[in-house]
Amino acid sequence: MRKTDGRDAEVVVIGAGMAGLACAADLVAAGVRVMLLEAADTVGGRVATDRVHGFTADRGFQVLNTAYPQVKRRFDLRALRLRPFTPGVLVHTGGELRRFTDPTRRLRDSRDLLPGRLAGPRDLVALGVLSARDMLAPAARLRARPDGTTLTALADAGFSPAFVESFFRPFLSGVFLEDELETSARFFHLVWRTLLRGTACLPADGMGALPAQLAAGLPRSVLRTGTPVLSLTPDGVVLADGSELTAAATVVATGQSAAVRLLPGLAVPSGRTVTTLYHAVGRSPLAEPTLIVDGRRRFLNTCVLTEVHPGYSSDGRALVSTSVLGTPGPADEATVRAALGEVYGTDTGTWETVHRVTVQDALPAMPPPWPLSRSTRFAPGRYVCGDHRATGSLQGALASGTRAAREVLTDLRTSVPAPPRDGG
Numbered sequence: 001m002r003k004t005d006g007r008d009a010e011v012v013v014i015g016a017g018m019a020g021l022a023c024a025a026d027l028v029a030a031g032v033r034v035m036l037l038e039a040a041d042t043v044g045g046r047v048a049t050d051r052v053h054g055f056t057a058d059r060g061f062q063v064l065n066t067a068y069p070q071v072k073r074r075f076d077l078r079a080l081r082l083r084p085f086t087p088g089v090l091v092h093t094g095g096e097l098r099r100f101t102d103p104t105r106r107l108r109d110s111r112d113l114l115p116g117r118l119a120g121p122r123d124l125v126a127l128g129v130l131s132a133r134d135m136l137a138p139a140a141r142l143r144a145r146p147d148g149t150t151l152t153a154l155a156d157a158g159f160s161p162a163f164v165e166s167f168f169r170p171f172l173s174g175v176f177l178e179d180e181l182e183t184s185a186r187f188f189h190l191v192w193r194t195l196l197r198g199t200a201c202l203p204a205d206g207m208g209a210l211p212a213q214l215a216a217g218l219p220r221s222v223l224r225t226g227t228p229v230l231s232l233t234p235d236g237v238v239l240a241d242g243s244e245l246t247a248a249a250t251v252v253a254t255g256q257s258a259a260v261r262l263l264p265g266l267a268v269p270s271g272r273t274v275t276t277l278y279h280a281v282g283r284s285p286l287a288e289p290t291l292i293v294d295g296r297r298r299f300l301n302t303c304v305l306t307e308v309h310p311g312y313s314s315d316g317r318a319l320v321s322t323s324v325l326g327t328p329g330p331a332d333e334a335t336v337r338a339a340l341g342e343v344y345g346t347d348t349g350t351w352e353t354v355h356r357v358t359v360q361d362a363l364p365a366m367p368p369p370w371p372l373s374r375s376t377r378f379a380p381g382r383y384v385c386g387d388h389r390a391t392g393s394l395q396g397a398l399a400s401g402t403r404a405a406r407e408v409l410t411d412l413r414t415s416v417p418a419p420p421r422d423g424g
Contacts, residue, residue, distance in 0.1 A: 009035040011408055012237055012247040014229050014262065017045025018394060019385045020253030021214040022074065022401030023408075024222060030409055035245065036218065037237070039228035042208075043215045045255065046362060047394070049206030052278070052355040054314035060276045060359045061174075061301065061323045062207045062394075067198025070398035075213060081204035083309050086290040091118065092343045093166050093295035100167060102196065119163050126158035134189050135196040142189045147368040150176070153185035170293040174300035176392075177272035177325065177363045184370035187391055194395075200291075202308045210394075232262055232382065249381045249408050253401060255361050256388040263378055268388050271361030274300070276323045277336065278355035284318040285344035298339040299324045320351070327358050363392035376404040383408055 013024045016038035024036040042048065048059040064071065064082065071077075088101030098118050119127065134142065148156075150172065154164050164181075173179040175191060203209040215223055228240040236246040252259050256268040281304075286292070289308040293301050302322040305312045313319050324336060333353075341348040364387060373390050376383040385404035390396035 007247055008236065008245040009033050009247045010412065011035070011249045011251060012037065012245055013251045013253055014237065015039075015045065015253035015255075015258070015386075016043040016211070016215065016223060016225070017253060017255070017386070018047055018211060018214075018397040019387070019401035019404070020045075020251070021211055021218075022070070022398045023251055023253055023385060023404045024218060025074075025214060026402060026405035027408065028218060028222060030405070032409070032412070034222050035247070036223045037227045037229055037239075037245075038223065038225045039240075041226050043223070043225065044208055044211030046359060047207050047211055049208030050355065050357070053280070055278065055280065055319050055354055056206045056305075056309075056312040057278045057319070057321075057355045057357070058207045058276075059357055060274055060362060061303075061321050063200040063202060064207065064210065064394070065194050065198040065200055067194040068393070068395040068398075070395050070402065074398065075210065079213065080209055082201035083204070084289070085200040085202075085303070085308060086288055087199070088290070089171060089301075090290050090292045091167055091170065091295055092292060093118075095342075097292065097343070100171075118167065120160065122158065123160055123163040130157050130192070131196055134193045137193075139190065139193065142193065143186060143372050145186055145189065147370060148185045149182050149368055150185050150188040151181035153188060154181070166295055170295050170297055170300075173297065173325070174291075174293060174323065176366070177274050177300075178365070179297060179325065182367055184366045184368045184372075186368070186372060187366055187370060190372070190391070191393075202305070204309055204311055206312075229262065248412060249383065251376070251383040251385060251404050251408060252378075253385050253404070256364065256386065257361060259384055259386065259388075263382065263384055266378065266384060269364040269366065271388075272363045272365060272392075273326050273358065273360050274323055274362045275325075275327055275356065275358040276321055277333065277353060279320045279322070279340075279348075279351040280313075280354045281318040281320055281351050285320065285346050292343055294339060294343060296339070299336050302340060302343065319354075364388040366392055373399065373403065376400065376407050377411075381411075 010033045011027055013020050013036045016036050024034050027034045050057045090097045091100055154168055176183040230238045230240045238244050252262050260266050260268055284304050286304050291301050291303045300323040305319045305321050337348050376385045378384050383404050385400040387396040390400040
């Protein structure tokens, strides 16, 4: 490792979201002197949990998929006290709920997959072939496929337009945060693979427990919260209070908007915005931990979080989470409430709105051809990581942070500055 006498740190990492935490952890493990700076008072970025009126409400609807390689590598899953969702989803279509489930896990709940209910014979065959290929093929093969839109990929796989509209579009809208199915087909296949291989879960203390666990594994001298960075200098960074920190390398691990501010010329994708409404209900409207999607697309998805983890409520009331695209106004919220009454088969007039959170840039837009991983090198001594440099997922953020640490270590050890990159 090259000497950095007189520097505050060998590497400054800006942003203690999932990418920044992963990057800092790997650099620390390699013996690098790291300073991790976070503008907020807590770590996690968008992966955060609010405590509101006695309820545990994540910063938007989020789940942990146990099939993500980075999740397996980095977290003590037992300590998170995970509880699973039901494998599969309920689809509200034609005025009733139909169950779409993995028959290899819950055969007794697969009657709605019989021909003529959710899908016809052609679609069931296409579904079996698609699922077998995505689940069993090496991930590298999925990444190497020619790219296109998800909509085109589903048509090429043999699915009828009716099945795409009744199931794939409403379900994937909640995954991609867009309802045109214009997201990269390569990413779709990887997502489908993880859904088949893993289990969607929630930690007992909310998704904020994930970054908290990563932060707890860092030396106390590494992390500084409440420390916004104003700008970068040739030798390090300028903090909002005017002080300067010097470092051999700087990693920008913020969200994409802040990254552009710190790295002028950086090309980033547009972001998707999502709003999640949290309602308190006296009695659970659905006695199972299952996600519901709306075939009429009045909302993305809804579920009773307290059926997954009863501890998400401190007073025994049920907590219902519902997500919608964009930023709904009062009239839109009224439409959503009416739709929830139809879907759950109950009067929602007395449901209490206990929390509402809108997340800007919740996911990057990923149109084809989308590079599933990109170098984090931006300029000599400057790096950038985050899900916008990989894929819009927890896996993508952690993997990008991992790659940033690897590239920083390579450049520090060779003492050769990284070659300038274009803004992409």
